[in-house]
Amino acid sequence: MRRRCRRGHRRGLPHHRGISTPRTAPSPLAGAGHRRGHPPAPAGQRPPGAEEGRNGFGTDGYRGPCPPRGDRPHRYLLTVYATDRRPPVSAGASLDTLRRALSGHTLATATLTGRYGH
Structure with a gap:
C-alpha cells in the first residue's frame, strides 16, 4: 500500500509518502510521519515493514498542512494505492518514478479530500 497527501492548489506536492505499509497493519497512518521541526518517527513507531519516502519539500517523512495566514482554505488530498x-x-524516488513503478500493479485506489486553513 502507498499513500500520498498533497495540496490541491499545487498539484503533485506530496506532504507525505508512505511506502509498503503492510496490509496487516491496524492503520496505515498509525505512527506515521512527524510534525515540522521534529524528527521522523523511528521505525519502531511505524507499522512493521512500513517506510517513509521523500516529500515535496525535499525531506523524508510527513509535513502537514500549513497554508499561509490570511490565505483561503487549501484542499488536501490523501490517496491510498493497493x-x-x-x-x-x-x-x-521522485513522484513520477513511483507512479511509473506502480503502473500495471495498482489494484485499487481511494482518495479523501480535506480542507484546512485560516
Missing part, C-alpha cells in the same frame, strides 16, 4: 507488489523504488 498494489500487487512493493514498488521497486528507493525512499528518495
Whole structure:
C-alpha cells in the first residue's frame, strides 16, 4: 500500500509518502510521519515493514498542512494505492518514478479530500 497527501492548489506536492505499509497493519497512518521541526518517527513507531519516502519539500517523512495566514482554505488530498507488489523504488524516488513503478500493479485506489486553513 502507498499513500500520498498533497495540496490541491499545487498539484503533485506530496506532504507525505508512505511506502509498503503492510496490509496487516491496524492503520496505515498509525505512527506515521512527524510534525515540522521534529524528527521522523523511528521505525519502531511505524507499522512493521512500513517506510517513509521523500516529500515535496525535499525531506523524508510527513509535513502537514500549513497554508499561509490570511490565505483561503487549501484542499488536501490523501490517496491510498493497493498494489500487487512493493514498488521497486528507493525512499528518495521522485513522484513520477513511483507512479511509473506502480503502473500495471495498482489494484485499487481511494482518495479523501480535506480542507484546512485560516
